[in-house]
Amino acid sequence: MATTKASAEVRETIDSNIDSPVCPTPNHKWLNWLVLINLIIIGLAEGLWGYDGALISPLISLPHFVAKYQGPGFDGAYVFSARNLDLLVALPICGGAIGAFVATPLQRRIGRKRSLLLAYAILCIPGSILQLFAPNLAAFVFGRFWNYLGMGILTNITTIYQSDLVPAHVRARAVGFTVAGFAASALLATVVVWAAEKIDDHRQYVIPLGIQAAAPALLFVLTLFIPESPIWLISKGRIDEARAVLTSLRAENMTLVEAEVTAALDALKTEHDERATRSVWDILKPPHLERTLSSGALYCTSQSSGQILVSTYSTVSLIQAGVADPFKITVIIYMAQLIGTIIGPPLVDKIGRRPVALYCFTILFLLDIALGGIACAGLTTNAQRLALASLCIIFFFVDALSFQSLCYLAPTEIPTAALREPAQSWSLIWAYSTAVISSFAAPQITSPNAGNLGAKAFLIFAGFMLLTIIWTYFYYPETANRTLAEIDELYASKLPKRKWKNYKTVGPRVVAPEASEKDASQSEC
Numbered sequence: 001m002a003t004t005k006a007s008a009e010v011r012e013t014i015d016s017n018i019d020s021p022v023c024p025t026p027n028h029k030w031l032n033w034l035v036l037i038n039l040i041i042i043g044l045a046e047g048l049w050g051y052d053g054a055l056i057s058p059l060i061s062l063p064h065f066v067a068k069y070q071g072p073g074f075d076g077a078y079v080f081s082a083r084n085l086d087l088l089v090a091l092p093i094c095g096g097a098i099g100a101f102v103a104t105p106l107q108r109r110i111g112r113k114r115s116l117l118l119a120y121a122i123l124c125i126p127g128s129i130l131q132l133f134a135p136n137l138a139a140f141v142f143g144r145f146w147n148y149l150g151m152g153i154l155t156n157i158t159t160i161y162q163s164d165l166v167p168a169h170v171r172a173r174a175v176g177f178t179v180a181g182f183a184a185s186a187l188l189a190t191v192v193v194w195a196a197e198k199i200d201d202h203r204q205y206v207i208p209l210g211i212q213a214a215a216p217a218l219l220f221v222l223t224l225f226i227p228e229s230p231i232w233l234i235s236k237g238r239i240d241e242a243r244a245v246l247t248s249l250r251a252e253n254m255t256l257v258e259a260e261v262t263a264a265l266d267a268l269k270t271e272h273d274e275r276a277t278r279s280v281w282d283i284l285k286p287p288h289l290e291r292t293l294s295s296g297a298l299y300c301t302s303q304s305s306g307q308i309l310v311s312t313y314s315t316v317s318l319i320q321a322g323v324a325d326p327f328k329i330t331v332i333i334y335m336a337q338l339i340g341t342i343i344g345p346p347l348v349d350k351i352g353r354r355p356v357a358l359y360c361f362t363i364l365f366l367l368d369i370a371l372g373g374i375a376c377a378g379l380t381t382n383a384q385r386l387a388l389a390s391l392c393i394i395f396f397f398v399d400a401l402s403f404q405s406l407c408y409l410a411p412t413e414i415p416t417a418a419l420r421e422p423a424q425s426w427s428l429i430w431a432y433s434t435a436v437i438s439s440f441a442a443p444q445i446t447s448p449n450a451g452n453l454g455a456k457a458f459l460i461f462a463g464f465m466l467l468t469i470i471w472t473y474f475y476y477p478e479t480a481n482r483t484l485a486e487i488d489e490l491y492a493s494k495l496p497k498r499k500w501k502n503y504k505t506v507g508p509r510v511v512a513p514e515a516s517e518k519d520a521s522q523s524e525c
Contacts, residue, residue, distance in 0.1 A: 030250040035165060038249070041222045042161050043177035045116060045154040046408075047185030048124060048215060049096075052147065053311060054186035055208055056089055058193040058330055065205040069137040082443040084137065090439035092144035093432050099123070099152020100428035104280060104421045106153065112161045112229045115153060117220060123150025124216035132209045150216070156428050160420055163412040164231040165249060167260065168483045169349070175409045176345025183341040183400060185215075187334040194327045234264045263483055264417075280422035288419060291491060294475055295414045296427030298357075298407035301468040303434040305361075306368045306461035307399050308442050310392050318392075323385045329392070336393045340400025348405050352480045352501060357472050360402030365465040367395045372459030379455070388455060407431075414477065417484045473498070 059065055066078040080088065099119070107115040127147030134140035159175050166174040192208045199207075227249070233242035239261065246257045283292040310333060318326035348356050371391050379385055415423035445453050445460070453460075478500040479487055486505045495503055 030167070030253045030256050032249075032251045035249050038165055038226045039162055039174055039177040040181070041219070041226050042116075042158050042165075043179075043181035044185070044219055044222075045158045045181070046178040047181040048147075048212075048219070049151045049155055050182030050185035051189045051212055051215065052144075052151070054189040054334055055193065055212065057311065058190060058197070058327055059205055059208065060085065060088055061326075062193070062197060062204050064200075064202055068202070068205070069134075069140060085443040086440050087137065087141050088144070089443075090436050091141060092148045093436045093439060095145040095148035096152035096155070097429045097432035097436070099149040099154075100156045100425050100432060101152075102149075103153040103156035103428075104425040107157055107232070108421055111232050112157050112164075113223065113226060115157055116161075116223050119150040119153040120216045120220040120223070123147065123153070125213070125220070128209075128213035128216060132206070132213045152428065152432065156421075156424050159408045159412050160424055161229055163409075164229040167256070169481045171413060172345045172349040172353075172405070172409050172480070175412060176341065176405065178408050179341040179345060179400070179404050180338070182404070183334070183338040187331070187338050190327075190331045190334045194331050197327050230260075231264055234261065239265075263485060266485055280419075280425075283415070283419050283422050283426055288416065288423075290475070291414050291416065292419075292423050292426055294477065295411040295423045296430045297471065297475070298403060298410055299427050299431030300434040301464070301471070302399070302403040302407055303431070303438045304461060304464035305364055305399065305403060305468065306371070306395065306458050306465070307403070308435075308438045309446070309455065309457060309461070310396050310399070318389065323389050329389045333393050333396050336397040337400040337404070340397040341404055344401040344405030345409075347401070348409070349480060352478050353406060353409075354472070354476055354478045354498070354501070356402055357406055357476055358469065360398050361465060361469045361472060363398050364395065364402070365462055365469060367391055367398065368458045368462035368465055371395065372456055372462060375453075375455035375458065413479045413482070413484065413487060416488055 060080050063078040066080055070078075070080055070084055072078060103115065106118070110118070124147055127143050127145075127150060130143030130146065131140055134143055158178050162174045162178060163171050188211075189208060192211060196204050196207045227245045228241075230242040230245045230249075233239075233245065242264075243257060243261060246260060247254065250256050250260075282288060318329055323329060344356070371388065374384055374388050374391070377384055379388060411424040411427045412420065442457070445457050446455075475497060477487070477490070477497045480501075482490070482505075489505045490500055490503060493503070
């Protein structure tokens with residue numbers, strides 16, 4: 001009864017604050033340093049996952065690390081067995097899936113900001129410290145699992161949090177701070193290991209693990225100073241607090257503040273109308289199922305693109321292929337990723353989601369075939385090895401330009417407003433699940449003591465990329481410059497996804513100052 005009464009009070013607050021839509025005038029500005037700083041701090045939360053994901057590939061190739069946690073492996077060399085690679089890489093990702101599931105009720109109850117703080121304090125900091133001081137392989141794996149529980153929560157929240165802080169027309173660029181934070185941290189990890197690899201003692205792996213342990217403590221402190229999500233505040237009926245947050249974020253452009261508050265209220269009011277009968281499992285019911293699947297599809301298909309061979313196992317794969325200075329090549333690969341994540345989000349906002357996806361996925365398909373073909377040639381010459389390394393660099397750039405710029409964005413805008421948090425959890429659970437599968441499978445099909453395919457495995461992933469291209473053409477929607485209410489209308493219209501771009505909706509749009517005159521002319525405000 002108490003919950004029902006509270007929900008009714010929130011619904012009444014929302015109803016009393018809904019007014020007619022207001023469009024900001026073109027000469028008002030909103031972007032300021034406060035917005036950028038908040039986006040960077042939230043984006044760096046995703047950087048913990050980026051650092052860990054990039055760290056583990058070169059880390060498991062360091063001889064002192066292998067000697068500490070396994071000893072000589074295949075043919076007496078200091079190389080982890082396929083079984084131990086699965087324990088180190090794949091098993092901890094299960095913690096991420098659990099964390100992603102927990103994140104939905106957690107952030108709905110205590111908010112996005114406090115959920116981040118909780119994840120840092122209870123999970124990421126202790127997990128990272130345990131990895132740093134782990135006495136054996138079991139303790140190290142448990143530390144990684146515990147850390148991934150926290151990173152699952154962080155990954156679930158960051159992109160929605162960032163999209164809540166900006167107008168709709170720059171949503172991809174806002175989420176781009178998450179992608180860039182991921183890529184920058186990944187590059188840092190590879191540079192640190194590349195430098196530490198030259199130290200011939202235990203500091204070879206202690207230094208990069210020490211940096212990993214310090215990062216969540218620093219982010220905990222920085223997060224104390226960011227505001228709560230205005231969308232979350234509105235969903236709790238705290239309209240005045242949301243206005244205050246938006247006022248500071250929009251450089252006191254009250255016209256834009258009122259327009260965004262009205263749009264958010266309109267999108268959220270049905271949540272409170274149906275809260276008594278709605279559950280998180282509604283994302284699997286027919287009216288929402290397609291949107292739920294589309295929200296997480298790119299997370300999952302990115303794992304089957306061949307990315308796993310270039311990211312998590314890049315150093316291992318390059319060593320197996322006989323490429324000279326594999327640690328340096330790994331650094332270059334992650335530099336290419338960072339450049340791709342900087343270019344990708346503005347490109348996605350400028351030319352649209354679908355063109356970037358279709359063109360880049362086709363390029364990745366061709367790269368998979370080329371990489372697998374070079375491996376089948378035997379990799380017996382320096383030219384072949386150089387070609388393999390070069391194509392891996394190009395692959396990760398294109399992957400960052402497309403998959404990494406889109407997969408984080410999709411769950412923030414494709415689901416209906418009231419189901420964004422559970423749809424995000426669903427997306428990440430399947431993302432982590434497919435990551436576990438690909439992480440388990442990769443050593444089994446590539447390692448010398450298992451399938452021994454090496455880089456030939458790219459041909460397997462080419463088949464998955466072809467399926468991804470077909471799915472994208474028929475099901476991936478064009479959501480650029482659309483509010484959540486407009487996206488609801490477009491899904492309700494049953495219009496084919498390839499026709500979304502030029503469709504004029506009848507609902508109100510929040511037209512930002514930087515939006516083009518063409519976009520403004522489509523508004524019914």
